[in-house]
Amino acid sequence: DHLCVLGLGYIGLPTAVMFAKHGLKVHGVDVNPKVVESLLNKELHIEEPGLKEMMIDVMNHGQLTIGTEPQIADAYIIAVPTPINSDKSANLDYVINAAEMILPYLRENSLVVLESTVPPRTIEDVLVPVLSKSGLKIGEQLFVSHSPERVLPGKLFEELVNNDRVVGGINERSSQMTAELYKLFVKGNIHITDATTAEMVKLMENTYRDVNIALANEFAKIAENLGFNVWEAIRLANYHPRVNIHRPGPGVGGHCIAVDPWFIYEKAPTTAQLIHMSRMINDHMPDYVVSKLEEFLKDINDPVIAILGLAFKGNIDDMRESPAVHVVNKLRKKGYRLRVYDPYINQPFDDKTVDFDAAIDSADCILILTDHDQFKHIDPKHSSKKLRTARIMDTRNVINKTLWELEGFKVYSLGM
Numbered sequence: 001d002h003l004c005v006l007g008l009g010y011i012g013l014p015t016a017v018m019f020a021k022h023g024l025k026v027h028g029v030d031v032n033p034k035v036v037e038s039l040l041n042k043e044l045h046i047e048e049p050g051l052k053e054m055m056i057d058v059m060n061h062g063q064l065t066i067g068t069e070p071q072i073a074d075a076y077i078i079a080v081p082t083p084i085n086s087d088k089s090a091n092l093d094y095v096i097n098a099a100e101m102i103l104p105y106l107r108e109n110s111l112v113v114l115e116s117t118v119p120p121r122t123i124e125d126v127l128v129p130v131l132s133k134s135g136l137k138i139g140e141q142l143f144v145s146h147s148p149e150r151v152l153p154g155k156l157f158e159e160l161v162n163n164d165r166v167v168g169g170i171n172e173r174s175s176q177m178t179a180e181l182y183k184l185f186v187k188g189n190i191h192i193t194d195a196t197t198a199e200m201v202k203l204m205e206n207t208y209r210d211v212n213i214a215l216a217n218e219f220a221k222i223a224e225n226l227g228f229n230v231w232e233a234i235r236l237a238n239y240h241p242r243v244n245i246h247r248p249g250p251g252v253g254g255h256c257i258a259v260d261p262w263f264i265y266e267k268a269p270t271t272a273q274l275i276h277m278s279r280m281i282n283d284h285m286p287d288y289v290v291s292k293l294e295e296f297l298k299d300i301n302d303p304v305i306a307i308l309g310l311a312f313k314g315n316i317d318d319m320r321e322s323p324a325v326h327v328v329n330k331l332r333k334k335g336y337r338l339r340v341y342d343p344y345i346n347q348p349f350d351d352k353t354v355d356f357d358a359a360i361d362s363a364d365c366i367l368i369l370t371d372h373d374q375f376k377h378i379d380p381k382h383s384s385k386k387l388r389t390a391r392i393m394d395t396r397n398v399i400n401k402t403l404w405e406l407e408g409f410k411v412y413s414l415g416m
């Protein structure tokens with residue numbers, strides 16, 4: 001009933017808190033002393049509704065302790081980042097480091113679960129060799145499995161509890177022990193498989209979305225050339241019971257969907273052609289948006305552009321890998337004058353204004369890059385009074401084109 005969680009980020013911290021709440025004695029470890037110190041002061045470095053209260057509660061009850069060094073436990077969960085190197089290969093340093101850290105604490109019958117997203121065969125080819133340095137016989141004295149996280153930030157607790165979970169052990173016993181552990185709080189089904197399959201399940205889910213979004217983006221470009229409305233066409237196609245085309249946009253952001261396909265590509269570069277092509281298509285979208293915007297504004301001398309949205313998707317405060325940020329940087333490099341507005345982003349950002357009116361005041365064009373709900377309700381009449389030139393470009397299909405045209409706007413919607 002002792003659990004040690006390595007990595008106290010978006011996944012590790014809520015996971016540690018949940019296990020502590022469900023009766024385990026949990027010790028959370030982070031290699032960053034600043035993170036540990038702030039958590040001990042009951043300050044959170046990540047935002048998630050409900051997390052802080054729950055963490056304080058389990059800490060006060062002595063169910064959760066936090067430090068920079070592991071402790072002896074029955075089970076270890078590794079939930080550290082797996083960033084991508086500049087050559088698009090996975091950086092497994094944090095995983096290897098976490099595994100090495102726990103070596104002196106491992107005992108007979110310990111269980112090690114990796115939650116971090118990793119390239120296929122990482123458990124078998126990277127993690128197991130490190131853990132075998134403990135001297136314990138893997139699969140007989142030490143049990144190992146992969147159980148990838150698949151939760152959506154913002155809905156973390158709900159998804160942690162209710163989503164189905166995949167558990168892939170290096171053998172049956174490892175899988176069973178892992179399933180028993182998660183059953184403490186998971187209400188979704190727990191599906192048992194082998195470690196490499198579990199690794200691929202996680203990567204395939206996000207790759208499916210990336211490829212599907214690339215297809216939607218390609219349809220959008222075709223629509224612009226052939227003269228039809230891609231949004232209307234996708235909506236109608238999706239009435240078919242076996243079709244679910246995703247949404248076009250300025251590109252794919254976040255730290256998962258834009259990254260995970262590369263983990264497959266790394267291990268199968270000659271075969272993963274569609275996966276590679278989809279990554280290229282989605283990564284090229286910010287350039288496409290910039291070139292279309294330049295064409296749209298070519299008759300205006302030294303235009304001022306009001307950017308709406310920096311976050312990588314709607315209604316969140318996360319700018320990681322955001323296509324909006326890529327578009328802004330490209331425009332800035334080309335010397336455009338920009339005003340940037342995103343009601344969700346609190347951190348400083350060049351040319352950012354705190355209110356919407358200041359962003360659009362005397363601008364020549366509004367450019368919508370994020371689908372925040374708030375942007376659906378912008379009033380074209382009000383905007384037409386503020387702007388110097390009545391133009392708007394919408395890359396997320398959040399505005400009603402006809403309403404804006406009625407107010408005298410020249411409108412360019414991606415894919416129409």
Ligand code: SAJ
Pocket residue numbers: 149150151152205206209213246247248249250251252253254255256257312313314323
């Ligand atoms: N996007 C589009 N068109 C779409 C859908 C998304 O352009 O039709 C863009 C979004 O604007 C955003 C990016 O793709 O820039 C990714 O957004 P997302 O909402 O699809 O996914 P993430 O990255 O927030 O979270 C995903 C989720 N995976 C799946 O839905 C299969 C989540 O469940 C995973 O836990 C997470 O990745 C992860 O950690 O891997």
